[in-house]
Amino acid sequence: MSEKTEFRAGFACFVGRPNVGKSTLMNALVGTKVAITSSKPQTTRRAIRGIVHRPDAQLIIVDTPGFHRPRTLLGERLDSLVLSTLSEVDVIGFCIPANEPIGKGDRFITEKLKAVKETPVVAIVTKCDVASREQIVKQLVAVEQLVDFAEEIVPVSAVSGERLDVLTDLLVARLPVSPPLYPEGELTDEPEQVLVAELIREAALEGVRDELPHSIAVVVEEMKPREDRDDLLEIYADIYVERPSQKAIVIGPGGARLKEVGIRARRQIEALLGTHVYLSLHVRVAREWQRDPKMLRRLGFYD
Structure with a gap:
């Protein structure tokens, strides 16, 4: 096999401030829903992997929590997760929305990325479907000035699919020559219980007041086939x-x-797992769990 056709496989990380469309972009590239999305900032709380399969490559995308200045122990752990992920991937996609001006959060992340000297950065201008042509051009200029160390800048829309193929090519070109790292057809390595918990949290986030989303967490206590019904x-x-x-x-x-x-979550879970689901939900109070180390471990947010 010649060098041009050698198979490539590796990891790309999407980073950006909260609510810039990282999870929606990953889902669009993978071709199915592997990360929950919401209009609420800081929806993503884990480094979730989505796998893009191509004849010439396997691109594993790591969707990270929104990078921000933390105000709680949970926030500190999420930022630590992002920083550790940046040093472990082959290429970083820095996501900045086309329809919002460059802000303090973008500058904060830029300074962090400058410290990751060995990893190439591709700047991704997201949400181009909700921005005018004039906004997009203006943002491309602003991003070029902000992230002057980026190897490429690409405008995309996860909703319309605009230039997603270009973005994939740019990311794949920066992966090492390697055999596939995951079996053909596998779209994520997240355990089913984690995916189910995330879908329940996504349903619970729908329509709640702005201060509540950060306080919601979900734990799946048990998943089992019903004894008298295989389906x-x-x-x-x-x-x-x-x-x-x-x-x-x-x-x-x-x-x-x-x-x-429950109805909303059950539909999503049944679509994910391909089986009928009986879903039992209970709401419990864990006071100030975002600041409680013991409760954070119980909810899966480790040191």
């Missing part, structure tokens, strides 16, 4: 909040909102 999976999960008043919001009057959360 039905029983899932028991706890939704954690920090205060009794938040519990009341999640449950809603007469339990109506929690019921809606």
Whole structure:
């Protein structure tokens, strides 16, 4: 096999401030939903891997939490997760939205990226479908000035698919020559219980007040086939909040909102797993869990 056709495989990390479209972009490149999305900032709390398969390459995209100045122990751990991921990947995609001016958060991340000297950076101008041509051109100039060390700058839209093929080519070109790292057809290495918990959290985030999203966490306590039915999976999960008043919001009057959360989550889980699901949800209060080391470990956010 000649050098031009040698198979490449490796890791690309998407980084950016909260709510710039990193998860939506990863889902679009993978071709299916492997990361939850929401209009609420800081939806992503884990480094989730999505796998893009091509005849000439295997691109593993690592979607990271939004990078920001932390205000809680959880925030500190998420930022630490992002920093450790940056040093472990083959190429970094720095995501900046086309429809918003460059801000303090973008400059903060730029300074962090400058310290990662060995890893190439591709600047990605996201959300071009909601920006005018004039906005996009202006943002490309601003990004070129901000991230002057980026090897490439590419405008994309995860919604319309615009230039996603160009972005994939740019990322793949920076991967090492390597055999595939995952089996053909595998789209993520996230355990099913984690994916299910994330889908429940996504449903719970829908329509809640701005201060509540950061306080919601989900743990799947049990997943098992029903004894008398092979086609039905029983899932028991706890939704954690920090205060009794938040519990009341999640449950809603007469339990109506929690019921809606369950219906929405069940549909997504059934689509993911390809089986009928019985979903049992309970809302529990864990006071100030974002600042409690023991509770953070219980919820899967390790040191």
